[in-house]
Every structure is written in C-alpha cells, then in structure tokens.
Amino acid sequence: MANTLKMKAASYNRYSSDAQKETSIEDQIRMNKDAIERQGWQFTLAYSDYAISGATKARSGLQAMMKDAAEGRFDILVVEGTERLSRDQEDLAGIYKRLTYYGVQIYSVTSGSFVNDMHVAFDGLKNSQFLKDLAYKTKRGQFGAIERGKILSNKTYGYDIVRRLDSDGELVKGERKINNEQAAIVRRIFESYAKGLSGREISFELNKENIPSPTGKEWLSSTIAGWQSRGKGILNNELYIGRVIWNRDKYRRNPDTQKRNKQENPKEEWVITEAPHLRIIDQDLWDKVKTRQALLAKNNLPHQKRRANYLLSYLLKCGACGGGYGLVSARHYGCTKSRQSGTCTVRKTIPKDKLEQAVLSALEYQLLNRDLVNEFVTEYNAYVKTSQSSQHAQIKSVHAQLKKLETEKSNLIKAIRDGIPASELTEEFNRNAQKREQLLSLAAQFEQPAKIITTDVASKYTDAITLFSADIQSKTPDRESIDLLRHLIDKIVITPDTEHNKLTAQLHGDLAGLFSDNAEAQALLEQSDTTKTNQQRMNNAGAIAEEPEPKSLLLRITMFFL
Template sequence: MKVAIYARYSSDNQRDASIADQLRMCRLQAEKQGWQIVEEYSDHAISGSSLLRPGIQALISDATRGRFDLILAEAMDRLSRDQEDIAGIFKRMSYADVKIVTLSEGEVTHLHVGLKGTMNALFLKDLADKTRRGQRGRVEAGKSGGGNAYGYDVVRKLDVNGEPVRGDRTINETQANVVRRIFRDYAAGKSAKTIAFALNRDGIAAPFGGAWGFSTINGNPKRGNGILNNEMYVGKIVWNRQRFIKDPDTGKRQARPNPEEDWVIQEAPELRILDDALWQAVKTRQARNRIAPDAKGQPDVARVNTRRRPKYLFSGLTRCACCGGGYSMISATLIGCSTARNKGTCDNRVNLRRDELESRVLNALRTRMLDPKIFAAFCDAYTREINRLRMEARAHIDAAQAEIGRIDREVQKLMDLYLKDALSVDDVKECGDRLRARKAELTSFLATTDEPPPLLHPAMAQHYRQRVQQLYETLQDDSEERRTEAAEVIRSLVEDIVLTPVEGKVEIDVRGDLAGILTIAAQRKNPAAGKATGSQVKMVAGAGFEPAAFRL
C-alpha cells in the first residue's frame, strides 16, 4: 500500500514543530500497518478554510495521477475545515480510487465528511465570532481593534498573569509629523500626487515601506482608509466599518461595507494627532473635489461619475520593464508609466500612442505569432495530447460498461449454481453483495462522468489561422457590439505586454496564450470541444522576432 502523508498547521497559536509532530505520528501508524510512504506534503501557517495551499494542491494533483493509494493525516481538519472543500477532496479521491485515513477518525467515509465537515465549519464560524467579540471589547475599552495605523506604535507589555496586553497604541512623533505635513499641504491646495512626490523626494518611507502613492494618501472616504480619512488622528477609533467575505472561487477576501448603525465609535483623546480645524479643512476640500460645480455653480455629480479613464483594448495588460508598474492613459492619445507619474520613483518618461500600441500587438497576433513553422509543431503536439486525454476518458467509460456486463453474467452464474445446489445461500449472498456493490460503484461513475467530446481534427492549425484572421477583421468592424466581443477574446489571449524604453524608442514584448486561441478555434468547429483542457503553451512575440519598436 503506497501512502502519502499530509500535515498542516494554521497561524493560531501553533508552531513549526506541530508539522514535525504530525508527520512523526503518521509515520508510526504507516510503519505499524506495513505501508510504504512515497511522499510527505505539508502547509505551514496557512488556514484550513481555503484550498489555496501549495501542499494540498500538490497532494491532490499527485493523487489524481495515481502516485499513491492512500492519504494519511492526523485528522480531517488538517486537510480542510471547509465543508465544501472537504467534500470535494473526498469526491476527487474516491474517483481516483485513493482512500483517506486519519489517526482520529480512521478511514474517512461519507458519514465522516457530512458530520465532521459540519463541525469544522461551525468551529470556523465560532472562532470568527469570538475574534470579533474580543476586538469589539478592546475598541469599547479605548484600544485598537486590530492592526496598526501610520503614526502610531504598538505597545507591547504583559499583564499580571504574564499574558500579552493587546490593543494599546502610542503616538510615533516622527510619523505624526509626516501626517500633519500631509494634512497641511492638502488643506493648502496641493494634490495627493504632488504630496506623494515631495515625500518620495525627501526619502520618507510610506506606511508599508517603499514609495508613497496618491492612493495611499487619498484612500477611500466611504471605507475610512487612506491617510486623509483616518479618524484616529482626531482621537476617534471607528471599528466595524466593513466585513470581509471569502470569495468561494478565488479564496480571496472581499470587503463589504456595514451599515453605519453597526459601527462602533470610541473616543481616544490620547491618540489625537490633529486639531479639529485642520481636519475640517481637509474634509471640506475633499467634499468640494467629490462634487464639482457645473457652469452654473451647481454640484455636477453626473460629470464627476463620468471622469474615469477611458478603457482601451489592452488596458491592465501593459507594464513597464523598468519598474514593473502598469502603463495608463496620460492624455487622450498617449500612455505612459504610472509609477513615473504618480510616485516619481521610475525614470521611464517615454510615452507612446495608444493606437500605435494596439496596431503593433494586433499585427503580432495576426502575423508573427502565426509563423507556419512554429504552429506546424505546436498544433500537432496540442492535437495529439488532447486526443490522447479524450481517448483515455473514453477507455475508462468503455471499461466500466464492459465490467458491468461481466458482473451481470457472474450474477446469473451464481443463480445457476445455487439452483443446482452447488452453492449455499450464504455463499450466494456474500458473492452477490460484493458484485452488487461493485456494480453500484460503476453505475455511479458512469452517471457522473461526462461523455468525452469528439477527437480534434489533425488540420487544427489551419482552423487556428482562420480564427485569428477573423478576430483581427472583426476588430476593424465599425459595429461596437462585434468589436467589443472580439476585443474580449483578444484580451483573453494576451498575458501581458512589456514596454521597454530604448534610446527614445519603445520595444514591445507580447506574451500570449497560444493554446487558448487554439481552443477557441476548436469550439468554433465543434462546440463540445470547449470542455477539454490541455497544456497551456506560452510564446513571447519578441524573442525570436524583431522587437516592435518605433520612434515617438
């Protein structure tokens, strides 16, 4: 029996030794059972509420490839504390014919998944409720609810029992002077960008180190973040402005605002850095900037709502080779390095026209990335791999159907032997139960397995070229609807566009997902083919080609 061991500890009151302890106990159990350990997987200081863990992902991947027959862990909650995730792991392992055994529960069954999964989910909710209750208690006592703000230091001390006292803060005078400087400059009419430039020029570190940006200063007034919106600077602790909900698809936390009546506001005069007059001057200017007057002097909210940077074909995909920052629109026609203009910490001041960038990249997709020699090899390998996977899926289905036929024949033979008094009732029952269980397992597999799509045609490269050409022509269409649809497809094929200034010119490296458009071509020829997944092949349109460079 080939076994894989998994161990994990979260960041709540545990340590690296916990991993070693879990692995040691699992090794002893494997040795006792005579199992062969083929691999050990672990995740350090990562919560079990998400599957976005390198160790568990590697475990699942190796299990589906048949590297081992059994997973051994200390308890189910080491694998996951999320109901949906533990059920998904169990389902995948059942399909891969890999058993899950824990030191606490023994062999994991559907019953364990249901009951323990619910208990683990309740544990997470209870832990979150207790944490928030503790944070609220600290805020109502005039202490910080968690984290730290720029301008303050965390006070580290112990109570009479030797336990750490949490939530105490003291003013950091050096940072407090920077806060006062920011508020005075903003009240005097300077923009957040100008203030950030000056701070970076004077070598003053931002709250998390590195360089200041205008967003660090402006923040979001509704959420109360950013230097200009932190009410702690006037001696008020505001807690529970927002809550965080985990996205079930990405595992990332998303902030959701709470109604104002749920906020907890506590006076903390000992933490005041600013006087009320300066605070109000800044709030007045912020309000004036948010609601700009129209020609008649009336608030023009609609105009403010439309003052957004125009979206272009490759927005969000372009980045500067010098600093790694993004490129953005700096005028109606030009794009430039955002870091250079917003923070002043990048020396790249070379701009280029947006329409020139789009033209170069589209031509790279249409011509340079369709080099016949490249795609003759690429499309052949892609087609062979996809067809191999589909034939394997078809073979598993055919094997299951054939085995069900054999089981039916075996059952009939049992009945014939029983009628001839060649077998006892107990023998027939034992064999029959085993055959029925196996048949039920195979029937379930067939019921939950999708029919594999037809094989790809060997001439997929030609369909690929036609599809790229059609996408390019659609982008030249005057119809906004068709152009928008084609633009979304093109954007999905470009990973990023790196712009490098070289002697007054800009070299453009386009990195794209070639397998992605090949899949699009397959869908066009046969919609069912879209269900297949294949290896993603990346190509740089720059390496091996002349770089796209032009004068400004």
C-alpha cells in the first residue's frame, strides 16, 4: 500500500537590517511555502527573526526553531539560503550538526536541493566573506561621509541634528548645528572647571538650578569629568573645539557570549577632521582645562592605585538614596551620590579604619562561634551520607534504562535496513536520542561524589581576620586576605539616624561563603529550614551587645557610629 504520510516542513526566515523592507520576511515565507507545496510536503510552522544579524545566535526565532526541531515537530527545514540560518562559519556548522542529529533535513530554495556537508563548508566560507566585505564597504562609505564633513555619532550635548532634504528629496544625514542654550551650559562647565571647581561642585550647581543633564535627569560629576584617556565626559569631548574623531573604537563579538565588546583603536588609525563651524570652546579655555586635568591626574595617581585593595570597596550602600558609599577622602567613607550630584542629603562620613575594624570584629565573633559552624557541618554530613545511599540505587536504575534505550536504537536501525522508510521512524529516533541524552547527563552528575566537610572550615577565615587586622595597623593590606573576607559580605547599608546624629551600618553577609568550594554544601544551605536571620548590635568600638541564634548562617549585624 502506498505511503500517504506527508513529510512535515517548517520555514525559517530572517532579514538583518532595518534598511530592508519588512515585507522581505513575508516574501521569504511565501517563497518557502511555494517550495513546500511543490515538493508535496506538509507546511507546519514559520519561524522569523526581524532586523537581526546573521552573525549571532541570539535570535528568538532561531532558538524556538531549534527547540521544536529537538522535539520532532517537523522533518524538513526550508530556508531561502543557508545565509538565513547564519553567516558565521562556526554557527552554521553547529546548526547543521544539531538539526542532523535531530533527524531534520535542511532544504535550500535558492539551490533547489537539500543541504549537505559540502554546502555547509562552502556556504559558511562564502557567507563569512560576505560579512567581511560588507564591513569593509560600510567602513569605506563611512570614511567617505567623514571626509565630506558628516558626523556619524549619536547626538552630542550642545548640538542639534539638522533635518533637511536634498535636491532629490532624500533625507540628509550626519549634519549638526550648535544649540545655543546648551552651548552656554558647556561653556559654563569649562569656565567653572578652569577656575578651580571640581566636576562634583559643578554638578551641584547645575542640579540646584534644575538645569537638565544630557540624559534629562540629574547631573553627575562623571558626566562632566568622564574618562579623560577615552575622550568621555563633557570636558574631554573634542567636538567642542571643532574636531570630529572617527574610528576611535572598534567592536568585537565574543564567540561565547555573542556580546559586542568595545576596544580602542591605536591613535594612528583614528580619522580626525576639522569642523570649525561646530566649535563651542575657544582654544585658550580648552588648554587651561587640559593643564588642570594633567596636574590633578599626576597628584591623584597613587591614591587611585590603592583603591582596588580596600576591604569594603563596592560593598557599601547608602540607606537613604540607594547609591554607593565610597572614599570621599583618604580616610573617610561617604555617600557618593551626595557628593557627585548633591541629590542625597546624607553628608556625614565614617572613618575608614573604624568601619573596617567593626566589620572584622563582627565576622570574627561569628566565625569563632563554633556552635554555629559545627551544627551546620553535622547536619550537612548526615545529609551527604543519606544521599550517597539513595544515589547508588538511582545509578543502577539509570544504567538499566540506558541499556534498554540502546537496544531500542539498534532495533530502529534494523527496521530501516529491512525497508521501513527512515521518515516514518524520525519521531522514535528523536525521542530515543532525547531520553539517552537526559540520562547520560544525569549519570554524569552522579559520578561527582559529595564531600564530607570538617569543623575546622572557619580557621582560614579567622587567620585572615588576624592578618588583616595587623595590616590595618601597618597600612599594607594583604590582597589574599581581602579577597577571602569579602566573600562573606553581601553588602553594608549605611543609614543616618537623625535623632541621635549618628550613622547605622548594617552588615548583610552569609557564612555560607565558608563552603564556597563545596557545591553540595551550598545547595543544602539554600534549602535548609534551619537557616535563619541573626541580629546583633555593636557599638562603634565593635563590642557585641546581643547573643546570636546558634542555627543561623545568615548575618545581619548592626553597628553604630557617632
């Protein structure tokens, strides 16, 4: 009897640029459906990605298609050409390899044939070269635009985008004109800085007068001072002296994360053109600002180098505004938002050494509380022994199921050799492969035995506290000690107590950091019913005022500072 079952076919469609018409997706779907009808297949689904590059796998349509392919929802994937799947050689080969494993064939409408290994190798090379050629042509076009005086960057504060039509009725791109109102603010910033005001002080003044920043929100000192060596920040933007810099940066896509990372090009590759009609700052004022920046950079260099070694760097939060607390002088922590933008009212600071010593005392007390650590270790080791026993039985069951699936696979292969069409067994093959993959993954997890831990696990941390306490006196902090102790601290929230004119510093931490090199212990901590919150109160000298609950591993320690 003739086989009446139709092969199920899906369509994948993509276009990569907003410059292409949106109908190009519809055109691809129509073209692919026509091909499916001509071949006598059954159309099932269409997967589409709009205005997304073929050089990346971060596409929702592609990911949905691969998921459905793994579940056996179609037998054939129809595409206009392999470049629709990917223009990246590695990605195209990977997609082809996985679809083949799922039992799905790829049909190219352009070539009128199924895709094979040779197509993938040749098309991958051709598509990759297309991307390189496209990048070269794009850059060549941009270079021509720059030479004609165009600006290819986003809108810059102090300028407006010129919108006009050329003689052919086409929109002219890349032209700017000075925004006089914003230009006056730019001049004010440069003049104030040249007179000795800091970026922080300038931002205070602008915020006090409710002058909107480039983002329309509050001004920050970083918006003004920025990053001098990278040309970031208002004080470092050379467009204000009529210089347009192009090709300063390049982007590279990380093959693992698919994210684009910015890197600075060598200066000899920069393209600089003069645009005197866009100058806002005269040369004399620009030079004064650069001279002052160079002097401050020279004086602050040692301080900047030391900052990375601080115990509490990036762990301090302001309880009033939610911003960070950082060093506002060599020896004091303060709210950075209060000092950068003036939008937080907390002006009180905490001595760096006093806060560090109080934190060390709090951690040391917890680590030396052997009842706290020992109870968890005892509970964890009992859990390990129980799980090892049940795991042995599960391993036997998994291996038995794998053996059964291998037998089923052999029978399916034999059925094909005996004359049954492979297309009729595709779903069975897919289900068998999926089950085997799941069981093999589970078996691999079983082969990683849990470890028994000992009660002296806290000793290395108490040693680190002792070492760091000595470092505070000697002013030579040890990097290893800092890294070890920071592992136990989640954050420290500093809140003003206006009634008593003091600050409250609440440490949020977790002694689970003691077991950071033991994944099983971490998992138990996450599900343990005995994990509670411990509250202690310490005065500004770091003395303990309340006893902890012994079953707690989470820390919440309150310290007061006058």
